[in-house]
Amino acid sequence: MIHNNIYFQIELTARKIRQYGQNVLRSHGIDITIEQWLVLNVINDNETTNQIFIGEKLVKDKPTISRMVNQLDKKGFIIKTSSSSDSRQVSLSISKKGKTLIHNLQPIIEGIRLKGLQELSEKESQHIKSILNKIQKNLDT
Numbered sequence: 001m002i003h004n005n006i007y008f009q010i011e012l013t014a015r016k017i018r019q020y021g022q023n024v025l026r027s028h029g030i031d032i033t034i035e036q037w038l039v040l041n042v043i044n045d046n047e048t049t050n051q052i053f054i055g056e057k058l059v060k061d062k063p064t065i066s067r068m069v070n071q072l073d074k075k076g077f078i079i080k081t082s083s084s085s086d087s088r089q090v091s092l093s094i095s096k097k098g099k100t101l102i103h104n105l106q107p108i109i110e111g112i113r114l115k116g117l118q119e120l121s122e123k124e125s126q127h128i129k130s131i132l133n134k135i136q137k138n139l140d141t
Contacts, residue, residue, distance in 0.1 A: 021112045048091045
């Protein structure tokens with residue numbers, strides 16, 4: 001019965017995507033998670049940003065984002081800069097090491113994406129995107 005539930009299928013698919021991606025990263029000796037990769041991308045796409053913005057973009061809670069940001073900082077992939085007016089405010093940017101990682105990972109990540117979509121036509125891919133966007137819109141509050 002649960003396997004017929006569309007929400008279960010969506011969640012199962014998302015988990016398989018993350019698991020496959022993590023296995024590929026591990027096989028290349030890359031020491032970040034798929035979730036950390038997403039955080040890096042949000043920071044990279046937004047020059048200088050903060051944890052609140054990242055949490056909103058990735059729909060993740062503050063403790064989860066904080067933990068990932070701290071791990072990325074510890075690995076040297078991002079730079080945390082405290083505000084001169086409010087020490088609680090921290091800006092995040094990509095370090096040189098992080099830029100190199102992003103550059104090197106782009107083809108690997110693209111391969112991960114293509115693997116899951118390899119037998120879908122362009123029309124099918126667009127249809128899935130449309131359906132998922134409708135579900136997300138229906139659930140916006």
